[in-house]
Amino acid sequence: MRRCLNSPFLLILALGAVVALLPLILPSNFYVRVVAIVYINALAVLGLNLLMGFAGQVSLGHAGFFGIGAYAVALGPVYLGLPGWASLIGGTALSGLLAFVVGRPILRLSGYYLAIATLGMGVLISMVVSNEANITGGPNGMEVPRLVLFGSRITGSLTWYWISGITLVIGALIVVNLIESPTGRAFRAIHDSEIAARVLGVDVARYKLLAFVLSAVFTSIAGSYLVLLDGFVTPNTTSFLLSIELVVMAVLGGLGSILGSIVGAAILVILPQFLTVFHDYEHAVLGAIIIVFLIFLPSGIVPALASLIRRGPA
Amino acid sequence: MSILTVENLRIAFGGVIAIDGVSFSVRRNEIFALIGPNGAGKTTLFNMISGLYVPQSGRIVLDGEDVTNFTPQELARRGMSRTFQNLQVFFRMSAAENVMVGRHLHENRNVFAHLLALPSVHAQNRTTRARAEELLALVGLEGVADRAASSLPYGALKRLEIARALATEPKILLLDEPAAGCNPVETEEIDAVIKTIAAQGVTVVLVEHDMRLVMRISNRIHVLDRGRTLAEGGAAEVRSNPAVVTAYLGGLGEQEAARARD
Numbered sequence: 001m002r003r004c005l006n007s008p009f010l011l012i013l014a015l016g017a018v019v020a021l022l023p024l025i026l027p028s029n030f031y032v033r034v035v036a037i038v039y040i041n042a043l044a045v046l047g048l049n050l051l052m053g054f055a056g057q058v059s060l061g062h063a064g065f066f067g068i069g070a071y072a073v074a075l076g077p078v079y080l081g082l083p084g085w086a087s088l089i090g091g092t093a094l095s096g097l098l099a100f101v102v103g104r105p106i107l108r109l110s111g112y113y114l115a116i117a118t119l120g121m122g123v124l125i126s127m128v129v130s131n132e133a134n135i136t137g138g139p140n141g142m143e144v145p146r147l148v149l150f151g152s153r154i155t156g157s158l159t160w161y162w163i164s165g166i167t168l169v170i171g172a173l174i175v176v177n178l179i180e181s182p183t184g185r186a187f188r189a190i191h192d193s194e195i196a197a198r199v200l201g202v203d204v205a206r207y208k209l210l211a212f213v214l215s216a217v218f219t220s221i222a223g224s225y226l227v228l229l230d231g232f233v234t235p236n237t238t239s240f241l242l243s244i245e246l247v248v249m250a251v252l253g254g255l256g257s258i259l260g261s262i263v264g265a266a267i268l269v270i271l272p273q274f275l276t277v278f279h280d281y282e283h284a285v286l287g288a289i290i291i292v293f294l295i296f297l298p299s300g301i302v303p304a305l306a307s308l309i310r311r312g313p314a
Numbered sequence: 315m316s317i318l319t320v321e322n323l324r325i326a327f328g329g330v331i332a333i334d335g336v337s338f339s340v341r342r343n344e345i346f347a348l349i350g351p352n353g354a355g356k357t358t359l360f361n362m363i364s365g366l367y368v369p370q371s372g373r374i375v376l377d378g379e380d381v382t383n384f385t386p387q388e389l390a391r392r393g394m395s396r397t398f399q400n401l402q403v404f405f406r407m408s409a410a411e412n413v414m415v416g417r418h419l420h421e422n423r424n425v426f427a428h429l430l431a432l433p434s435v436h437a438q439n440r441t442t443r444a445r446a447e448e449l450l451a452l453v454g455l456e457g458v459a460d461r462a463a464s465s466l467p468y469g470a471l472k473r474l475e476i477a478r479a480l481a482t483e484p485k486i487l488l489l490d491e492p493a494a495g496c497n498p499v500e501t502e503e504i505d506a507v508i509k510t511i512a513a514q515g516v517t518v519v520l521v522e523h524d525m526r527l528v529m530r531i532s533n534r535i536h537v538l539d540r541g542r543t544l545a546e547g548g549a550a551e552v553r554s555n556p557a558v559v560t561a562y563l564g565g566l567g568e569q570e571a572a573r574a575r576d
Contacts, residue, residue, distance in 0.1 A: 174429050181428035181435050183420040184444075189404050189415045196402035199364060200482055201390030201419040210425060256406070 008176040011259055015172055019165035023158065033157035033229075034270060039164035040225045040267035043171050045249045046258065047218020050175055052247070053256035054184065055211035056191030057107065058115045060243050061122025065095040065216040067129055067238025069223030070144075071136060074233045077145040079135070084147035088224045095220035096213050103212040119240070126238040141234030144227045160229045167225070171218060172258055178214075179258075187211055188256075191218065219246070252293055252302025263301050317342045317486055317517050323362055323372035332358045334541040335372075337349040340486070345508065347528045349552075350538035351561055356521040359538070360490050363519075364396045365389045377485065380481070390419060393485035397475040399494060399521070403463050410459035411447035412474055416481025426534045453507050469500035471486055476507060480516070487511065489520040493527050503533055529553070 019039070026032050044066060046246040051057050072091020076082040079222025082090065129136050136142060145153040154163070178184045186207045189197040198204050227233040236242065245268060271289065275282045297304035316339040325333045333355045340346045348356050361367040363374060365386040374382045377393055384392075395416075404412050421442060427435050447459055453473040458466060463474065467545045472492055479487055492508065493501040505527055511517050512531075528535060529549040537544040539551055539561040545552055554559055 015549050177431035177435075178428055179438065181431070182418055182423055182438075183425055183428045185407070185411060185415050186418060188411075192404035192406055193402040195366065195386075196398065196404065196478075197415065198386040199366075199390060199396055199402075200478065201387050202415070203387055273518055 008180065008258065009260065012169065012173050012176060014261075015262070019169055022165075023161060024109050029157050032161050034273060036157060036161040036164045036229060037226070038262075038266045038269045039161070039168045040229070041226070041246075041249060041269055042262040043164070043168050043260040044219040044222035044246055045253070046168070046171050046175055047215035047222075048246050049215075049250050049258070049261045050178070050187070050218070051215035052250055053254075053260075054179060054191065055187040055208060055213060058111070058247075059118040059207055059212070059215070060115050060240075060247065061118035061120070061125075061243035062215065062219050063238050063240065063248050064125035064222035065099065065219040066226075066242060066246075067125055067235070068095045068098065069220030069225075070227040070233045070237040071129060072220075073147070073224045073228055074142055074144045075135065078142075084145060084228065085149060086168035088147075088221070088228075091224055092217055092220045095216045099116070099213045099216035100209065101210045104205075107208040107212060111163045119243070122240060122243050126235060126240065129238050130235045136235075139194050139235055141232055144231050144233050146231065147228050153266040154228070155231075157229075160225070164225055164229075167221065168262070172262075175258055182271045183207070183210070248290060251300060252290060254302040254304070257300060257302040257306075260300050267301075316340060317377055318363070319373075319375040319398065320359075320363065321358065321373040321375070323369050323374070324363060325358065325367055325370050332541050333362065333369075336538065336541070336543050337372075338536050338546060339542070340517060340519055341533075343512065343515060343517055344533040345512050345520070347532035347533055347535045348519065348521045348538060349423055349523075349525070350530055350544070353540070354538040355541040357490055357539055358541075360396065360473055360488055360521055364394060364488055382515060390482055393483070394488070395479040395482045395484035395486075396488035397472075397479050397489040397490055397492060397511055401468075401471050401475065403471050403474060405462075405464040408460050409450060409455060409466060409470075409474055410443060410446045412463050413449050413477045413481050414442050416449075416478040417442045417445060419482060446477075446481065449480050450474075452480070452510065453477045454503055463515070469496045469503070472496060472500075472504065473507060476504075476511070486517040486519065488520075489518060491521055491523060493522060493524045501527055 002058070017227055022031060022035060026035065048062050050057065051059055069091045072094065073084055073087045076087025076090055102121055106114065109117050130138055174232055186197065186202045189202055190204055194204055223237055227237060249268045250261060250265035252267060253262065254260025272282060274287060275285050278285045293301065321337050323333050323336045336359060348359065350356055362369050365384050368383055369516065372425040373380060376394060379392065381389060381392065404415060421438055422434065438474065450456060450459055453476050455470060455473055455477065463471065466474065476489065476492065489508070493504050496504060501524055508518055508531055532549060534546065535546060535552045536546045537558050544561055545555045545558050
């Protein structure tokens with residue numbers, strides 16, 4: 001157990017095994033779909049964690065990138081006649097490009113100021129989507145054409161389970177690779193001391209920007225997947241609330257923890273399904289649970305458990 | 315044969331002139347110390363030389379090149395590295411990883427290779443790690459490579475910063491109070507480390523409060539007081555300089571007198 005939590009490559013192996021075997025025990029299509037949504041959110045959180053958990057830069061506007069990915073697969077086929085997969089790639093590139101352009105000036109800020117600037121960016125994207133009603137359907141949203149790959153329409157929860165699961169494993173592998181490389185060390189160095197990183201020759205602005213662009217790309221792909229699975233897109237995919245949810249998932253699971261990204265996403269996707277028994281108070285109970293978690297496991301669920309196991313008789 | 319020359323450096327914060335027309339020249343392979351009473355501007359001067367502060371006037375020449383207004387990254391590429399008085403350790407990383415960050419400029423920085431974890435990245439990680447372990451041994455930190463930096467005692471962190479700075483393969487190393495907060499045993503260890511570094515051909519410039527350490531290891535000493543140069547010379551010269559004695563003792567005398575009136 002201890003090695004499993006410590007060694008990143010075993011983690012990927014375990015994750016791959018879970019993705020491969022889980023459908024065997026999931027009782028119905030409903031559960032398959034929920035787990036697919038967990039994977040999709042986890043992919044976005046993984047990206048956000050690269051930025052927040054490793055490079056130490058906060059973003060309260062990542063729903064903006066999620067929304068760009070989401071609307072790209074909705075608008076691309078309808079207005080540009082692009083196939084779904086090309087729209088997905090286009091949306092991902094657009095998110096990366098926007099992150100590159102916006103990131104340059106705003107990543108000079110730090111702490112609260114960066115939080116506000118990224119928030120502003122997210123809100124701006126959200127407003128464009130809501131206000132351009134004759135293109136995007138505004139608050140009513142619009143239908144997303146089914147993805148067509150190799151001549152067959154990609155529908156069904158199980159298909160999307162496999163696509164999102166495999167993408168998540170690849171995404172996690174990429175993050176692991178990065179963290180165990182000079183780039184990853186540069187990210188983590190910037191997190192702890194920007195001044196020391198600069199003095200050692202690390203191009204701080206470049207690495208912050210890189211983390212921002214990569215996280216935007218992850219989040220954008222997740223956005224595309226989610227609405228392709230749903231077959232419908234609404235401005236909720238760009239909402240400020242979603243940005244906050246992504247941050248909560250990252251913090252709850254554990255900043256700087258790859259497994260934590262997945263656990264955080266799982267809790268925030270699955271828990272509300274059980275909390276529906278509380279009806280109107282569903283969100284209040286969810287909020288209370290999150291507060292309790294953070295009081296008792298302030299470093300996040302996975303890092304806290306990992307250190308417990310390390311201290312205990314392993 | 316000077317490796318670092320500063321000419322007429324000046325910087326002011328608001329109305330306070332922190333450094334006012336300081337000039338000196340550091341020779342290759344020497345241990346050069348900057349001393350002075352509290353608030354003399356030693357760390358400010360270090361921050362200007364290492365590119366963290368931009369001087370308002372004056373010139374900094376590193377190895378024949380005018381590097382005034384250069385960023386810390388540019389200076390690192392040209393062979394300057396430093397440590398910090400108030401620790402700037404990467405606390406979320408292990409001791410070895412801290413030093414590995416210091417190898418950054420000597421590593422292949424192709425992000426796509428890193429994303430794919432190409433075999434060359436693994437090989438490079440191993441070389442970097444081996445070099446980091448050598449440097450940890452050099453500063454007397456063998457055996458703690460995999461410990462979290464946050465779990466190391468203060469004296470060890472001071473030496474960890476030195477190992478990390480050395481990892482950049484500097485021509486000139488600036489040490490900002492390497493012995494501050496260390497007990498006499500730790501101070502002696504650091505003393506030995508600095509001598510080893512200098513013996514390997516690295517020029518050392520240090521700011522230090524511990525007079526005995528400074529007198530013992532420095533080739534030349536530059537004394538600052540209230541942002542200005544007070545004296546420069548060997549240990550014996552500086553010790554017997556009346557202006558230096560007044561700056562250290564006289565300053566205290568004035569403070570005592572001020573308290574006495576209350």
